[in-house]
Amino acid sequence: MSDEKTDNRETHGHDLRFYGRRKSRPLKPRQQRLMEELLPKVSLRHEPPERLRTPVKLFDKPVERVVLEIGFGGGEHLAHQALAHPQWGFIGAEPFINGVAKMLAAIEDNRLDNVRIWDGDARALLPLIGDETIAEAWLLYPDPWPKKRHHKRRFVNQENLEHIHRILEPGGIFFFASDIPDYVRWTLAHVRRHGGFEWLAECPADWREPPAGWPGTRYERKALREGRTPAYLLFRKV
Numbered sequence: 001m002s003d004e005k006t007d008n009r010e011t012h013g014h015d016l017r018f019y020g021r022r023k024s025r026p027l028k029p030r031q032q033r034l035m036e037e038l039l040p041k042v043s044l045r046h047e048p049p050e051r052l053r054t055p056v057k058l059f060d061k062p063v064e065r066v067v068l069e070i071g072f073g074g075g076e077h078l079a080h081q082a083l084a085h086p087q088w089g090f091i092g093a094e095p096f097i098n099g100v101a102k103m104l105a106a107i108e109d110n111r112l113d114n115v116r117i118w119d120g121d122a123r124a125l126l127p128l129i130g131d132e133t134i135a136e137a138w139l140l141y142p143d144p145w146p147k148k149r150h151h152k153r154r155f156v157n158q159e160n161l162e163h164i165h166r167i168l169e170p171g172g173i174f175f176f177a178s179d180i181p182d183y184v185r186w187t188l189a190h191v192r193r194h195g196g197f198e199w200l201a202e203c204p205a206d207w208r209e210p211p212a213g214w215p216g217t218r219y220e221r222k223a224l225r226e227g228r229t230p231a232y233l234l235f236r237k238v
Helices: 029-037 076-084 097-110 122-128 148-153 158-167 181-194 218-225
Strands: 005-009 015-019 066-070 089-093 115-118 134-140 168-178 197-199 231-237
Touching: 029 097, 066 076, 076 089, 076 097, 076 115, 089 122, 097 115, 115 122, 122 158, 134 158, 158 168, 158 181, 168 181, 181 197, 181 231
Parallel strands: 066 089, 066 134, 089 115, 134 168
Antiparallel strands: 005 015, 168 231, 197 231
């Protein structure tokens, strides 16, 4: 993601400085149609704040649990999990318009009725979600902001970890994946500092190998092609 900066006024009164691209290439005709016709039906951006406090009620059918993916990219992982677990509800947050358009295509192609989208910065969504209402929160291959002066832009920080801890159910899972060793160390340090999570790894294979049912992502495939080894960190709320 580039270092281009844009001011981004989110809904519900949240002013956030967003760093990065909101859009790359022009949308294809089908993508544009989905943004105009399907997105308003599945977007959470304009839901009343009181409805967002109880995520399980955001779906048109009863769901057993709700899972949040922060920054779903092109939506490959989110669509796979939504198809594999039709009894669960999924909320995906992604500010990149082209990624949202790809996810909308997956929703239409697979007739997914258990996915809702926050087409904006997840930092504006987290404060709106009620306490202990999310079963799992996933942060997969977030922008590493490798330059030291940009580390403050990394999503993993004490404020965001506190929100994730607050919204997770007792025993809920925070799943982090990255191919950048420095960001992995950064995350372990910040989670340890927070104190509200237990790292579930008992041996190296637990963080070197993805969890069961992992479909991979396009970012992961790129990392492997370029010789970078991913790490998969599973934390449980304590």
